[in-house]
Amino acid sequence: MQQIINFVLRNKTFLMFMLLFGLSIALTIQNHDYHRSKFLNSANFISGSLFETKFSITQYFGLKKDNELLIEENKNLRSQLLNQTQTEVISTSDSVNISGNYVIYSAQVYKNSYASNNNYLTINKGSKDGISQDFGVFTSKGIIGIIDATTNGYSRVQSILNIKSRINAQIKNSSHIGSLRWNAKSAQIVQMVDVSKFAPVKNGDTIITGGQSTIFPKGILIGVINKINLDPGGDTYSIDVELFNDMTNIGHVYVVENKDSKEIKSLEIDNE
């Protein structure tokens, strides 16, 4: 017993190092796992309110641009509304078709990152505003990501610029589906993989969210096809998609809740 105590005392620096280093590695590994990275994120009370203070100082710098963006969006929505009442048909433009079972919240981005491999955003709405995990996040131009952790007043969004992200997507005019990923190379380009080789793809085609996930409604814009590669197997394409959103400059976002998601998920579990 004496010897064990002596050993610990003699090597206390090394043991402390191993303990703390092991702890950090454990936290890192845990962060690579989607549904477990809930502790220790930037959506906590202290860092959240610090980001809020910073935002309250810096928000004035972008007011003009924000206003222009809102006017542009209002113009699009208004023209859709007018066209709809006059001709009594649903317009076939790149509209976001949101039916009654979706709820939209608006939020403000406090912190955005796009330079690392696992990027997250922090927004100023949390569980007290009705936000919870697995809600979709998008802007008027296209999708941003998925809520992955919430606290009382803030939420963390797992950006599409995150190598863990998998989002269901489809080609707009053919309804062939694929999965949206990111290879951490460029903040403008994401990859759509597992697209059937029978899909009629060409450069410049629009990519939208598919209706298969319970997170996003069908038809939210993502981007346009930039480059098409046939996979080595020869059965599927992997497509480089250029995003409509400038992920490096995001202010206002919308959060969407699918009220049916619980029902759909319970059905899927029953089937298994």
Add this chain to the structure above:
Amino acid sequence: MNNLAITKIVSFLLLILAQGLVLNHINFLGYINPFIYILFILTYPTSNNRVLFLFLSFLLGLCVDIFSDSGGVHAAASVFLAYARPPMLKFSFGMLYDHQGIKFNQSEFGSFITYVTIGVVTHHLVLFSLEFFNFSEIIELLKKVVFSSIFTIIVCLITNIIFSRKRR
């Protein structure tokens, strides 16, 4: 509570705030950020309680991790740097280190540059290896290490020159 302890606590908090709120969002050329919070570890007094020093480094890294949503990569890199500091000191300052108690703002500037360079490169190598977690992209990793290191070294040296009053 002596004067030095208070200075250290204030610099600890200021470095975290500067890193979390400003320097993480520079993104020079798209992806290069300086990590000057390690200046705390580099300029920590040399005659010290090493267990406490390791723990403080861990805490510093963890705070930066919380601000940048990166799990534990900064904590791991900081603890590693803190543990590997004595050999670096011995290499860059030589005889001076054996007599204990280097005053960083009174030492030779050349040795200080060597010391900061070795420290920053070691830290960034651990940091980005853990962040990538994947050795198939080793070229991308080394590119990030080199460019971020250059940026960090320059910012660290400038900060040190500004905040140290007496230098020979």
